[in-house]
Amino acid sequence: GAGVSQSPRYKVAKRGQDVALRCDPISGHVSLFWYQQALGQGPEFLTYFQNEAQLDKSGLPSDRFFAERPEGSVSTLKIQRTQQEDSAVYLCASSLAGTGSSSPLHFGNGTRLTVT
Amino acid sequence: QKEVEQNSGPLSVPEGAIASLNCTYSDRGSQSFFWYRQYSGKSPELIMFIYSNGDKEDGRFTAQLNKASQYVSLLIRDSQPSDSATYLCAVAPRAGTALIFGKGTTLSVSS
Numbered sequence: 129g130a131g132v133s134q135s136p137r138y139k140v141a142k143r144g145q146d147v148a149l150r151c152d153p154i155s156g157h158v159s160l161f162w163y164q165q166a167l168g169q170g171p172e173f174l175t176y177f178q179n180e181a182q183l184d185k186s187g188l189p190s191d192r193f194f195a196e197r198p199e200g201s202v203s204t205l206k207i208q209r210t211q212q213e214d215s216a217v218y219l220c221a222s223s224l225a226g227t228g229s230s231s232p233l234h235f236g237n238g239t240r241l242t243v244t
Numbered sequence: 245q246k247e248v249e250q251n252s253g254p255l256s257v258p259e260g261a262i263a264s265l266n267c268t269y270s271d272r273g274s275q276s277f278f279w280y281r282q283y284s285g286k287s288p289e290l291i292m293f294i295y296s297n298g299d300k301e302d303g304r305f306t307a308q309l310n311k312a313s314q315y316v317s318l319l320i321r322d323s324q325p326s327d328s329a330t331y332l333c334a335v336a337p338r339a340g341t342a343l344i345f346g347k348g349t350t351l352s353v354s355s
Contacts, residue, residue, distance in 0.1 A: 161342055170248075170332050170345035171288065184342060219287060232278065233334075233343060235287040 132236035134220050140242045141210045149205045149239045153222030160203050161233065162195055163219040171219055177203060210243045247271060248335050250346035259355045263320040267333030267346055276336035277309055277316045278343065283329045323353045
């Protein structure tokens, strides 16, 4: 596709349920990032992949959060035993090259997660 | 102290005026600086990036960087109502680290 694709667009989960959010980056983009954006806040970094390697997961808020990118393309962010504070928009972004470079991030439309 | 600071606003300017958006960052070794625009309910989209001290112009937009003062700004000339959005400042602290975003400044341009 032409851009970063995320699914589902909206997800409602009961507290305690597990959820899986999918990101399909722009073809050929090496780097993939997950951000969490709460209402009225800027995106907060969660984790970063370069190809299939997860190079930084320092932003994951707890061990309930897990991300993978097994073949260096599609990525899944999994949240186990969801809590109300997990309610946010989860943004995926990809870039052609690595971080700290001239390669800008291209964002998907995000998944809005609501935990009830 | 948050690593990237922005005044959340709202910043209100009349149509045709210059809007000035400001951002400070804490890591003196930061290398790359980006401005993203985010419309309500949409994802961020890149407006400009800047690496070197000074000004960089692109159409109605000018990014300004002062590394000594750890300050980056975005000027929007001839502001239009369609410029009304939240503007996110993002900083790449060092090679190998992800972009850090500010909270964003909400701009409202009235016609």
